[in-house]
Amino acid sequence: MTIELINTGSELMLGRVLNTHQQWLCARFADLGRTVTRQVAVPDGSADIENAVREGLSRADLVVTTGGLGPTCDDITRERIAGMLGLVLHHDPAVEAQIRSYFVGRGRPVPERTKVEAMVPEGALVLPNRHGTAPGLAIRVDPNPFREGGRASWLVMLPGPPRELRPMFDTEVAPLVLREFPLEGGFACRTLKTTGIGESYMEELVSGPLRHLTDAGMDLGFCARVGEVDVRFVARGPAAAAVVAEAERITRGLAAQYIFGEQDDTLESVLVRELARRGQTLALAESCTGGHIANRITNVPGASAVLNAGFVTYANAAKVSVLGVPESVLRDHGAVSEPTARAMAEGARRVGAADWAISVTGIAGPSGGTSTKPVGTVHFAIAGPDGTEAFHQVNAFDRETFKYITAQQAMSRLLRRLAAVC
Amino acid sequence: MTIELINTGSELMLGRVLNTHQQWLCARFADLGRTVTRQVAVPDGSADIENAVREGLSRADLVVTTGGLGPTCDDITRERIAGMLGLVLHHDPAVEAQIRSYFVGRGRPVPERTKVEAMVPEGALVLPNRHGTAPGLAIRVDPNPFREGGRASWLVMLPGPPRELRPMFDTEVAPLVLREFPLEGGFACRTLKTTGIGESYMEELVSGPLRHLTDAGMDLGFCARVGEVDVRFVARGPAAAAVVAEAERITRGLAAQYIFGEQDDTLESVLVRELARRGQTLALAESCTGGHIANRITNVPGASAVLNAGFVTYANAAKVSVLGVPESVLRDHGAVSEPTARAMAEGARRVGAADWAISVTGIAGPSGGTSTKPVGTVHFAIAGPDGTEAFHQVNAFDRETFKYITAQQAMSRLLRRLAAVC
Numbered sequence: 001m002t003i004e005l006i007n008t009g010s011e012l013m014l015g016r017v018l019n020t021h022q023q024w025l026c027a028r029f030a031d032l033g034r035t036v037t038r039q040v041a042v043p044d045g046s047a048d049i050e051n052a053v054r055e056g057l058s059r060a061d062l063v064v065t066t067g068g069l070g071p072t073c074d075d076i077t078r079e080r081i082a083g084m085l086g087l088v089l090h091h092d093p094a095v096e097a098q099i100r101s102y103f104v105g106r107g108r109p110v111p112e113r114t115k116v117e118a119m120v121p122e123g124a125l126v127l128p129n130r131h132g133t134a135p136g137l138a139i140r141v142d143p144n145p146f147r148e149g150g151r152a153s154w155l156v157m158l159p160g161p162p163r164e165l166r167p168m169f170d171t172e173v174a175p176l177v178l179r180e181f182p183l184e185g186g187f188a189c190r191t192l193k194t195t196g197i198g199e200s201y202m203e204e205l206v207s208g209p210l211r212h213l214t215d216a217g218m219d220l221g222f223c224a225r226v227g228e229v230d231v232r233f234v235a236r237g238p239a240a241a242a243v244v245a246e247a248e249r250i251t252r253g254l255a256a257q258y259i260f261g262e263q264d265d266t267l268e269s270v271l272v273r274e275l276a277r278r279g280q281t282l283a284l285a286e287s288c289t290g291g292h293i294a295n296r297i298t299n300v301p302g303a304s305a306v307l308n309a310g311f312v313t314y315a316n317a318a319k320v321s322v323l324g325v326p327e328s329v330l331r332d333h334g335a336v337s338e339p340t341a342r343a344m345a346e347g348a349r350r351v352g353a354a355d356w357a358i359s360v361t362g363i364a365g366p367s368g369g370t371s372t373k374p375v376g377t378v379h380f381a382i383a384g385p386d387g388t389e390a391f392h393q394v395n396a397f398d399r400e401t402f403k404y405i406t407a408q409q410a411m412s413r414l415l416r417r418l419a420a421v422c
Numbered sequence: 423m424t425i426e427l428i429n430t431g432s433e434l435m436l437g438r439v440l441n442t443h444q445q446w447l448c449a450r451f452a453d454l455g456r457t458v459t460r461q462v463a464v465p466d467g468s469a470d471i472e473n474a475v476r477e478g479l480s481r482a483d484l485v486v487t488t489g490g491l492g493p494t495c496d497d498i499t500r501e502r503i504a505g506m507l508g509l510v511l512h513h514d515p516a517v518e519a520q521i522r523s524y525f526v527g528r529g530r531p532v533p534e535r536t537k538v539e540a541m542v543p544e545g546a547l548v549l550p551n552r553h554g555t556a557p558g559l560a561i562r563v564d565p566n567p568f569r570e571g572g573r574a575s576w577l578v579m580l581p582g583p584p585r586e587l588r589p590m591f592d593t594e595v596a597p598l599v600l601r602e603f604p605l606e607g608g609f610a611c612r613t614l615k616t617t618g619i620g621e622s623y624m625e626e627l628v629s630g631p632l633r634h635l636t637d638a639g640m641d642l643g644f645c646a647r648v649g650e651v652d653v654r655f656v657a658r659g660p661a662a663a664a665v666v667a668e669a670e671r672i673t674r675g676l677a678a679q680y681i682f683g684e685q686d687d688t689l690e691s692v693l694v695r696e697l698a699r700r701g702q703t704l705a706l707a708e709s710c711t712g713g714h715i716a717n718r719i720t721n722v723p724g725a726s727a728v729l730n731a732g733f734v735t736y737a738n739a740a741k742v743s744v745l746g747v748p749e750s751v752l753r754d755h756g757a758v759s760e761p762t763a764r765a766m767a768e769g770a771r772r773v774g775a776a777d778w779a780i781s782v783t784g785i786a787g788p789s790g791g792t793s794t795k796p797v798g799t800v801h802f803a804i805a806g807p808d809g810t811e812a813f814h815q816v817n818a819f820d821r822e823t824f825k826y827i828t829a830q831q832a833m834s835r836l837l838r839r840l841a842a843v844c
Contacts, residue, residue, distance in 0.1 A: 011645040011652070011654075012444070012448065012461075013461070014448060014611075015448030015452055016613070016645060016654075017645065018440065018442065019445070022434070023438075023439065023441070024437065026435055026436060026437030027436070028437070030437055035435055037470075039463040042459075042461075043457070048459070048460070052460075070621065070622075070646070071621070071622045072644050073625065105818065107816065111626065113625070161646070161648075163648070163819070163822075223438040223439075286716075289720075290720025290729070291713035291714070292717045294712055295711075295712055295714045295716070298713060298734070298786075298825070299821060299822055299825070301788055301789075307712070308736065309744060310712070310713050311731070311733060312716045312733070312734070314725070314732075315729075315730045315731060318731035353743070364720075403720075
């Protein structure tokens with residue numbers, strides 16, 4: 001099965017936005033056992049979009065476009081593709097009703113221009129948009145005038161905003177792909193999420209013991225993200241599920257201490273789940289991470305049952321007045337020190353009336369470092385029912401990466417501590 | 423001038439990495455007054471790369487490839503392109519000396535495989551790599567066998583790692599572009615950042631009054647992000663700067679209340695800048711946004727001079743004990759109410775000893791809504807030297823979008839308040 005992805009948008013070509021669709025959609029197709037064979041980005045101009053779709057249809061079984069379905073004058077994908085394929089657009093009252101209800105439910109007037117979003121090319125499937133207005137569209141191009149022998153292709157048009165595109169792909173496009181392009185033989189895919197070990201070390205650790213499986217055709221992949229490495233097993237054929245299960249068993253035996261979850265787990269989702277399971281609560285005292293940890297934890301539905309309070313105590317005065325850090329500790333050891341981290345964690349646990357507390361205090365940079373405490377220095381403490389532990393790291397990265405990695409280290413340490421006390 | 427960008431790499435097609443080259447290179451070309459007309463990503467397979475380069479050369483004045491110049495077995499761009507163009511590769515002793523010195527300077531042995539990086543197609547310009555080993559290559563393809571009439575194109579091959587590619591573009595490729603493709607006439611581009619108005623409403627507001635400019639050839643573009651809409655003007659020709667200035671003046675006159683910045687400004691960067699300019703400080707009391715506002719503000723270098731403290735008071739007990747919200751207010755009006763929002767903001771301002779405080783309390787969902795307070799309900803308050811104001815919104819979105827939009831509304835309201843008092 002050949003798949004081509006066409007991203008439309010002049011803002012892409014001007015470098016104003018990052019093309020996150022490519023990575024997300026390519027990863028989703030990989031999870032379905034399919035590989036995207038080409039990706040193209042073109043501006044919102046009629047000829048560019050038409051040419052790219054025509055070329056895609058001349059080569060691929062499935063062409064997916066993103067963007068250009070909205071209500072403004074530069075949203076022309078729907079009209080141009082219908083015109084190119086000779087399909088008449090008709091007004092779909094059900095789609096219009098859905099668009100109206102989207103605005104009415106938010107107490108807003110329905111803009112006149114959104115009417116174009118209810119136009120549907122004849123024969124197209126409507127892919128409902130549960131998080132926005134413009135629906136997606138799927139067309140079986142058969143016969144396909146651009147492909148050798150008129151061989152059929154599917155053309156799927158998705159809206160540009162990620163929060164609309166992503167659920168639409170999962171609920172509408174993935175089932176269509178599985179139905180229209182069934183995989184021959186078996187397929188299994190599994191991802192283990194790890195933290196605290198680099199990509200090359202992880203590869204050294206597991207690639208030898210997994211060699212008999214990779215030699216027999218299993219794909220072993222590593223994907224390094226900030227502070228995390230995904231280990232991914234993909235197998236095809238009738239034994240696929242057993243092969244992947246064996247790879248997982250071996251890897252868990254070798255790398256248990258680094259594995260925190262599977263598939264789409266995040267450190268924060270696992271932490272919320274573990275604390276909720278125990279009926280325990282958390283407080284946070286963040287200096288250098290500036291609310292980053294609280295923000296990630298509260299992205300997890302159900303976090304309110306677990307997170308009692310978070311304190312972003314950037315200023316020293318706030319460390320004293322809010323968390324009760326003794327002024328003498330700040331004076332004698334400085335804000336970035338183990339005693340301050342300990343006092344912050346214990347203060348957050350007490351003031352937040354929580355079972356557990358995490359504190360972080362460090363120097364995010366780009367300025368503020370000294371010779372003994374360089375930019376990137378972080379002191380952590382974790383206070384719990386069984387006492388307080390402290391540790392430190394030097395995370396010399398740009399500001400946002402610093403915050404992310406520091407949060408990874410703090411959350412994974414608490415997870416390990418929870419595993420140890422249970 | 424037409425420019426096509428070809429990114430090679432199987433990891434791109436599997437969704438393992440984000441294609442940051444596209445955004446970076448497109449933005450750099452835009453800064454030079456040029457627009458990339460097409461971007462293509464293909465896997466590390468010989469036929470794919472050759473086909474993509476051939477198609478690019480058939481259309482574009484400049485084709486830029488990224489990746490595939492390194493020493494490993496899947497780095498085939500140099501060989502395949504030389505073969506396709508019928509150019510003999512010769513060993514360049516100067517390049518080899520530079521590669522050797524890279525390793526020797528780091529006290530490492532010179533790997534045997536790096537020798538291929540010293541192979542240069544005949545007639546190619548070598549673009550020195552000051553941050554890695556493989557040099558870039560630039561070839562004037564003249565005559566160009568793939569283009570109508572044999573019209574010449576430039577082909578530039580850049581290494582994949584961003585820390586090698588980026589400085590090489592700035593020191594080698596940008597001067598080549600300016601020299602080989604001088605701009606005829608003028609060029610001007612300007613982006614206004616707005617919030618608090620949807621894309622279609624913005625278009626309704628400004629497209630009529632700007633029609634005389636767009637009819638005369640100015641590009642008017644809208645880019646909707648979560649809670650923001652960019653309005654972009656692009657003009658060419660001798661009057662470009664005046665045209666864009668006129669478009670900006672008209673738009674500012676019509677949409678002043680929605681415009682918070684320009685170019686790469688964010689609400690948080692403008693807020694930090696404005697508070698720093700006034701020598702004033704901020705405290706935050708976040709319930710439903712869970713630290714999201716604090717996290718974004720502390721992403722801005724220099725935020726520590728402005729943000730005194732942030733409080734994530736998810737639990738009612740924390741609202742009482744940390745911020746001093748009266749229990750009677752919570753009992754009589756509930757946690758998601760105007761009186762609670764006011765008490766939170768005033769408490770945060772007092773406890774954080776800040777000039778200004780923002781509070782948000784709402785129902786992020788997916789659960790927790792009632793018939794009178796549906797999911798998405800948010801109450802805000804802003805406490806300042808001149809008193810406290812409150813407002814509310816219904817933001818019925820998924821959890822992360824809810825937090826983002828709620829933060830946009832809170833920060834933009836404070837910005838407007840600052841503008842009013844100053």
